[in-house]
Amino acid sequence: MLQANQAQIMLQLQDNMNAKVNPEWLTTRSPFLRAVVIEGAEAIEHHGWKWWKKQDCDLEQLQMELVDIWHFVLSELLLQSDGEHAPAQAYIFENIEQSTVQFDGKQWQFSQLNLLEKLELLIGLAAAKRTSIGLFSALLVDCKMSWLDLYQQYVSKNVLNFFRQDNGYKQGTYRKVWDGREDNEHLVELMANLDASALSFQDDLYQALHQRYGQSK
Template sequence: MNGVDDVIFKSRLQSMLELQDGINSKIRPDWRNANNAWFRAIWTECAELVDHIGWKWWKHQSPDILQVHLELVDIFHFGLSELLQQHGTPNAATTQLLSAYVVYGKRSGAGVDDSTARITLVEAFATFVLTTRRFDLAGFCELASAVGLEEQTLYEMYVGKNVLNAFRQDHGYKAGTYIKTWDGREDNVWLVEFAAGLDKNPTTFAVELYGQLSKKYAEVMRDR
């Protein structure tokens, strides 16, 4: 890492950790004492990841790379949660995440075109998680690189998913009162549209994206 790239990368990591701490606290204020099985959430996501890569030899399948990326983003939520639980604060956890940049720097963009090779990487990652009951940070970075999920895209997709999850929680999702379809389009479709028009500055992106969702949802509720 060097220069502005180092600063931007660290800022993104810090932002994601703070957002993860926020959504976990929203769901349960004392989440660090809940003994959540992050590893179990991670390996079950791996099964969905393999499905989107395509493993069924008896039928034609093409990898759905967007869904593969989304599954990795879901896994990253749980991985960040474990790191926060281990290190206590986003600042402390950022240091460990920064070390993973070495992996990204060497492998980012290399990609692996063969589905069998990608599945082998997923299975190695899942095996580590199941055996150690820990998030495999280096393995995650290798997986992300193998399917072309670069750091900036991971950051943007992560922030989008996290902000939408927080927005839903704040507007009655758990109570069953949240309206998911706005003017004939699901909220996640609006999310993608709003995110595309915003600057991805780590200090403002999440707040501005939440604001766009709030503005549209207020219109939907007013017109009901």
């Protein structure tokens, strides 16, 4: 189950990243749920949906899409709470065990939906400017992820994005390949040696990236 400190950290990291992209992001009010629609459709593609041809589910890519979706869900929750973290966090925990949602005149029971149907419902809700933490939680289960897995992958991607920006990504001076491997490969390796449940996880990971990047060729 998601821990309060993990939710707090993710909300703060998302706030920081949004502010790095646009310091006025709260007043700009970008359509974050529109991004959920697009990411949800990409998740369907990674799962495979074409009944007229053989397709294999790419679970790893599907999990990555859920991490991306969570970025935009957090952003929307922060918008709805005018940037205040406490109510956004409270909303998450008040709804995390939700098992149904009323939508389009129908009561949808998550346990009765398969993965593709859950993704379609996610997209429909997002298009109607709504979120469902319970539905997202059910999607994690279908994609063989725990909330700790999501936390670890979310924080790791956030840390890498910040690291890239801090080392000249926008200016074109950042080296994405170190010692013959892309930075995300180094990221996965470094993650495996750290405690994802530690409060200092994001700082520890950033420092590990910094040290290895500095020593790389």
